[in-house]
Amino acid sequence: MELKSILIIAVAIIFFGLMVWMFHGKSEKEVFKKLKLFPRWFKYLGLVLIVISATVPFSFDLNLLYDGKNYIGVQGANLGLFLICFARDKIEDEMTNLIRLKSFYRSVIFGFLYVIVMDTGSYIMGNKFNEMPAYQLVFYIMSFYIFSYYITKSKIRSDK
Amino acid sequence: MINRLKIERAIKNLTQDDLAKLIGVSRQTINSIEKGRYVPSTVLALKISKVFEKPVNNIFELDESD
Numbered sequence: 553m554e555l556k557s558i559l560i561i562a563v564a565i566i567f568f569g570l571m572v573w574m575f576h577g578k579s580e581k582e583v584f585k586k587l588k589l590f591p592r593w594f595k596y597l598g599l600v601l602i603v604i605s606a607t608v609p610f611s612f613d614l615n616l617l618y619d620g621k622n623y624i625g626v627q628g629a630n631l632g633l634f635l636i637c638f639a640r641d642k643i644e645d646e647m648t649n650l651i652r653l654k655s656f657y658r659s660v661i662f663g664f665l666y667v668i669v670m671d672t673g674s675y676i677m678g679n680k681f682n683e684m685p686a687y688q689l690v691f692y693i694m695s696f697y698i699f700s701y702y703i704t705k706s707k708i709r710s711d712k
Numbered sequence: 713m714i715n716r717l718k719i720e721r722a723i724k725n726l727t728q729d730d731l732a733k734l735i736g737v738s739r740q741t742i743n744s745i746e747k748g749r750y751v752p753s754t755v756l757a758l759k760i761s762k763v764f765e766k767p768v769n770n771i772f773e774l775d776e777s778d
């Protein structure tokens with residue numbers, strides 16, 4: 553069996569295991585209880601990770617670039633964005649949860665539309681489908697989520 | 713939904729920040745509730761009514777659009 557097939561099976565098993573762990577035998581109240589988020593300082597850790605991922609592979613001679621592209625940096629930036637997305641705010645209440653939910657909704661819609669537009673656009677223009685890597689889509693979705701979340705919060709904060 | 717949160721706050725001489733701390737939410741949440749941009753959950757409405765020692769119906773009222 554190929555390594556890729558083994559990886560796909562392993563990811564599928566982990567995914568179903570997580571689903572069972574999250575929902576099996578739990579009451580509705582337990583499933584819908586407060587969001588579990590990372591501590592607040594993970595936000596700063598994420599920022600540092602993004603800065604390192606964007607600069608270090610280009611700054612030093614570490615052989616981190618593949619075909620002149622910063623693939624490792626993109627993965628590091630994705631991890632940094634993930635930490636920022638799921639880090640707690642100073643005060644987490646029901647309105648914050650609603651803003652999070654709406655921002656996720658918007659970002660998933662944005663990601664979906666992005667894929668559709670890029671695919672259709674490249675097919676119409678170049679007669680071939682756009683091959684977008686998964687990490688790029690994840691990057692866009694998380695970036696849009698962070699943008700939407702903080703813009704909404706700052707609008708609420710500035711509205712006296 | 714119409715609410716009398718600002719009036720009740722003034723009667724009790726509480727700032728948005730004071731009320732927010734009493735019920736464990738952010739000041740922005742209180743501000744949004746007062747402006748009618750955010751409708752609080754039943755739990756939060758009950759917490760607010762407990763602070764003002766008044767029934768929920770005296771603080772929150774249904775609007776014609778609800």
